[in-house]
Amino acid sequence: MNTEEQFLENFIKGERFIRKYKLYLVSFVIIFVLWLIVSFVMDTIKESNVRESNEIYANLLVKNDDKILLDKLKNKNLNLYAIFLMQKLTQNPTNTQILQELNALSENEKIEPLFRNIIALANNDKSIFLKDYAKILEAYVLLEQKKIEEANVLLAQIKSNTPLEKIAKNLKHYQGISQ
Known part of the structure; x- marks a missing residue:
């Protein structure tokens, strides 16, 4: 089969495909x-x-x-x-x-x-924007009132992937609250 015949065969196949779809x-x-x-x-x-x-x-x-x-x-x-x-x-x-x-x-x-x-x-x-910040402030007030257990509960609610996590850990540490 020479190139002209191959070209013609491919053209016919393409034409069938186009007609079909x-x-x-x-x-x-x-x-x-x-x-x-x-x-x-x-x-x-x-x-x-x-x-x-x-x-x-x-x-x-x-x-x-x-x-x-x-x-x-x-x-x-x-x-x-x-x-x-x-x-x-x-x-x-x-x-x-x-x-x-x-x-x-x-x-x-x-x-x-x-x-x-x-x-x-x-x-x-x-x-929700400042939810964790509000929790830290509430926990600080509770720590000043020597309500360590309640403060611990609030500080534990702060997620570990937030920027305020270090502050929460510091508050736990300095008030004798261990993790």
Whole structure:
């Protein structure tokens, strides 16, 4: 068999393969092209929303009391809205209206978990964010009151992979609590 015959044979095999799987190949190409188009459109929309949210936030920094801009930001980007409220809260820590709004936001599922923890800290709630730190402070108070057993229980709850582990071990050691 010479090369022309081999080429012709391979061409016929390829043609049969394409004819047999034509529907699958065309479907795959169409789905891939649609996926590319949808992902491009979604990225463009997301980028536009971020840009618009940032513009609204920048305008709010200039005009603090603009209710229309505040509502726009709340509808566009709840996380940025929470940051703005936190900033206003630092300027006026006794403002109960802002605290109530932040408390309502902390229960919203659209808010990032990190912001929920930060909001919980602003409301003086217990936060997972500083859970181990709070345990160390509680244990220290218990150690000052000579309640060594209770402090030992709290210090034992601090996981070994946290940065506060050394502090917990030191508190156990200096108060005569052995591991």
